[in-house]
Amino acid sequence: MVLSISNAAQFSIDMTGPNALKMEANIVVLGTDNVGKSALTVRFLTRRFIGEYGHIESIYRHNVIVDGREVTFSIWDSPYSQEQYWETPIQEKRVQWADGFVLVYSICDRASFNAVARLVQGIKAKKDFLGVEKVPVVIVGNKRDLHHRRTVTSEEGRLLALTTDCQFYEVSAAENYHGVLMVFHGLTDRIRESRSAVKKPAGIKGIVKTVSAVFTRRRTDSL
Numbered sequence: 001m002v003l004s005i006s007n008a009a010q011f012s013i014d015m016t017g018p019n020a021l022k023m024e025a026n027i028v029v030l031g032t033d034n035v036g037k038s039a040l041t042v043r044f045l046t047r048r049f050i051g052e053y054g055h056i057e058s059i060y061r062h063n064v065i066v067d068g069r070e071v072t073f074s075i076w077d078s079p080y081s082q083e084q085y086w087e088t089p090i091q092e093k094r095v096q097w098a099d100g101f102v103l104v105y106s107i108c109d110r111a112s113f114n115a116v117a118r119l120v121q122g123i124k125a126k127k128d129f130l131g132v133e134k135v136p137v138v139i140v141g142n143k144r145d146l147h148h149r150r151t152v153t154s155e156e157g158r159l160l161a162l163t164t165d166c167q168f169y170e171v172s173a174a175e176n177y178h179g180v181l182m183v184f185h186g187l188t189d190r191i192r193e194s195r196s197a198v199k200k201p202a203g204i205k206g207i208v209k210t211v212s213a214v215f216t217r218r219r220t221d222s223l
């Protein structure tokens with residue numbers, strides 16, 4: 001199902017400057033059941049927390065201005081499939097489609113944290129296989145308001161992010177919009193960085209490849 005929500009959150013209004021470029025970002029939100037994936041997504045889209053969200057899989061389209069650039073987000077809020085995450089064609093499609101990932105666990109649910117640790121490895125391995133060197137991933141510990149029921153410490157979350165080269169945030173989708181905004185803001189920055197890294201001039205390996213491609217082409221052209 002594709003929902004289109006417009007006129008929602010705008011966190012900057014500089015649309016007129018010379019830097020007001022447009023950008024598109026496909027984002028997949030993943031995590032085990034009940035961790036708050038939909039709450040987080042809907043909070044970002046509407047600024048609201050509505051409590052119950054059902055289990056509908058959706059792609060939401062949403063335009064916002066981030067640092068003077070118009071960003072069109074397509075956010076895929078997807079349910080968790082327990083086993084062989086990477087082996088079904090639909091899951092594989094998700095990974096190919098995504099420019100960045102938001103991996104959510106609940107700070108009160110250790111199994112959900114362990115699942116995120118597995119997900120991040122799986123995503124990186126799959127993207128690596130597809131030739132993507134650095135995939136933008138944000139790890140989010142949700143339900144921060146329930147700190148009295150915490151079973152995963154902030155340090156554990158931070159350490160996981162550090163060792164897997166991801167960003168890390170602890171948020172409460174229930175209580176706070178700003179933290180959720182930071183998640184999507186941070187991910188947008190990472191996506192932009194990863195795109196400009198791809199455009200950087202090739203290193204020596206790239207030059208050798210280009211030169212040999214030119215010579216190979218000349219040879220085949222002259223046959």
Ligand SMILES: Nc1nc2c(ncn2[C@@H]2O[C@H](COP(=O)(O)OP(=O)(O)OP(=O)(O)O)[C@@H](O)[C@H]2O)c(=O)[nH]1
Pocket residue numbers: 031032033034035036037038039040050051052053054055056078079080142143144145146171172173174175
């Ligand atoms: N206390 C608290 N509850 C939250 C928070 N975020 C979500 N919830 C609640 O957690 C439950 C699950 O939230 P959802 O957003 O439906 O979680 P989900 O990960 O999309 O769940 P699935 O649809 O099962 O995949 C709901 O009852 C929410 O109200 C939060 O930050 N704090």
